Structure formats: C-alpha cells, structure tokens
Amino acid sequence: MKNIEHIGIAVKSLEASNVLFSKLFGAPPYKTETVASEGVKTSFFKVGENKIELLEAISETSPISKFLDKNGEGIHHIAFEVTDLLSEIERLKNEGFTVLNDSPKLGADNKLVAFLHPKTTNSVLIELCQEIKP
C-alpha cells in the first residue's frame, strides 16, 4: 500500500458540509462528482497530498443511506492507494481478510476500487484503490 488516498466522510447534506469543510480547510472542494452505481454525490477537498471525500446519498439503497441510518454522520472509510489492485486483493485474501468484491469496481475519481469487510479489520471499512491510467 502506497499511502492514504482519501478519507470518506458520510454527510446528510453535501451543500451544508461543503461550506463547513471549506471553512475547516480554508479552501473549497476542488471537484464534485456523482457515482450513480453507488448512489452517491461526492465532493473532494485537497489537504496536502491527501484528499477528503464527502459522500451524500442520492438513493435509499445507497450504502451511505444505510450508514447514516445506523450511525449518523461521520467517518465512513479509509482508502489506501495501491499499485496493483488484483495482486493486493490476492495477498490480503491469503492473509485472512475478507474482500467484499473480488472483482474491482469503478469508483469515484477515476479509480478501480475494492473494499475489505470491516469484520476482519477492527470495524474499519477499508477501500483499496488503483488509478485508471489513460
């Protein structure tokens, strides 16, 4: 794993939280993006080399809807950047981790992503992501 690519934070209103986090970081989000397959609207803030992703649900079946119902707003996941997602999935399965999707799927921000089941990671939802090269 190369570094923390971003931290995902579940919010009820992207509009209100964009204002809040713009004050926190002293700069507005550098982009917003809708990921229809995950049922989310997202915005991204840059903090040094790292990113913070805010996630608002746009459908009731979105994982973010379910998270907000259960936990309220707060940190949703940590994403680590990897060079080779398929070999990292294989390595982590061999180490005993449960990978939620064996086949990488398309995430926000031009990434292939896979998630580790929080039951095998001290209740921390971990995303592995690999940039899709043009």
Added chain:
Amino acid sequence: MKNIEHIGIAVKSLEASNVLFSKLFGAPPYKTETVASEGVKTSFFKVGENKIELLEAISETSPISKFLDKNGEGIHHIAFEVTDLLSEIERLKNEGFTVLNDSPKLGADNKLVAFLHPKTTNSVLIELCQEIKP
C-alpha cells in the same frame, strides 16, 4: 492545514490489532508509546507519508474506554498537521468551530495537540497537531 498526519483507530487489544494491521500493511508498527495523560497505549504504522495510530485504553477513564463502550472498535479521529497550532486554533474559533482545549496539550509522537468538538464537524473528531521542534 498541511496534510493528514495520522488516523487514530480505537482497538480493544493492541497486541491482537498489531498482528492484524501488520498483515494489512505488510510491515510491523515502527513504534509503540504510552500516553499516561490520555490513558492510552498506542502503536504507529507508516503507510507512505501517512501514519495509522492504534489506541488501546489503559484506564477506565480514558477517552478511548468511553469510545469503545459507546461505539466498539473503529476509527476514532483524524489528525491534521499544522505549522502554527495557536494561530490555527484562533482561525477555526473565528470560523465557528468549537475547540475542546484552547491550550494545546502534549500528545503522542512528540506533538502539541488540540481537538475540535465533533458537534461542529459532522461528528468527525479532528485533532490538530504541531510537531515539537527539538
């Protein structure tokens, strides 16, 4: 704010979680440290330029004890590195954030730290930290 300095994860057993996260990152923690004032034992992992801090409570009055009782294991806080903690505290108070300790206190890893109240940050506990120069 310069970057994500570390992410703090509350765990029940530092010993067991050190094994788990060593497998995840492919390397053992580079140091462990007890912070008596906070009632915690900690271990640190390096992931690229970032760090992951695991926190185990060593007293029942530790904030980590209370967190585990209420939420179970999981992500506890995000720490952002700042250059000048006092001026950053002042800036954020003026922006409407509630700072839990106006006077910076001594944290783990040779840092002066202050926390923002999660009620003003979408339920995310945010630590600001400034390295203590020798």
